[in-house]
Amino acid sequence: MAGSDLSDCIGSVLELVALGMAGDKDNRTSISYGNCGLSADAPEHYVIKEKLKWLDAEKVAMLKDAKVRNIMHNSLDNVMSNRVISCKTAKEIWDALKTQCMMAIKKNRRVVLVQEYEQFDAKVDESITDTYDRFLTLLNDLSLVEKEFEREYSNTKFLRALP
Structure with missing residues (x-):
């Protein structure tokens, strides 16, 4: 259900x-x-x-x-x-x-946040600071649903997301 x-x-x-x-x-x-x-x-x-x-x-x-x-x-x-x-x-x-x-809600939220993390990319008209704030908010939301990524992986992910 x-x-x-x-x-x-x-x-x-x-x-x-x-x-x-x-x-x-x-x-x-x-x-x-x-x-x-x-x-x-x-x-x-x-x-x-x-x-x-x-x-x-x-x-x-x-x-x-x-x-x-x-x-x-x-x-x-x-x-x-x-x-x-x-x-x-x-x-x-x-x-x-x-x-x-x-x-069920927590599991669904986790799936959505992980998908958002995997597809994270900087927006064209967004500053690096704004992109970093958005990425940090995403990481914090992920930690609230007990899903965390290694710091090195997250740093690499962020750098790859930059234009």
Whole structure:
């Protein structure tokens, strides 16, 4: 799934969630934490209450969490749905989708920047200082996406780019 398809999908899920819970802060909190009879600050090794002991508010929160999980799974294609199938709550699904999306965006950004680096050339009406500033900005952007070139290679690349 392309990055834009995933972001469109996530945007649609957010709209559906917002429509279903607009103005209901308590339920949004329950859903966002994937509450199933637990507080938001429950420890990692929590024990879920038996369903018979759930309060009415906990039942409503669990039902809404199940609805949001269902909407999310139905909104995703098979590949993405399989990646989040093991998530137990809507919050876990959201975090997994957000992580996948961020990784895809970072990877795509890296590819674009590397291509720009490989095709870097000085512009005809550009001074050496401006060309160097543009090249340095490109190198800094590349380092932000964890792609760096050896200094000697970069210096040679810059010199070759000059007219």
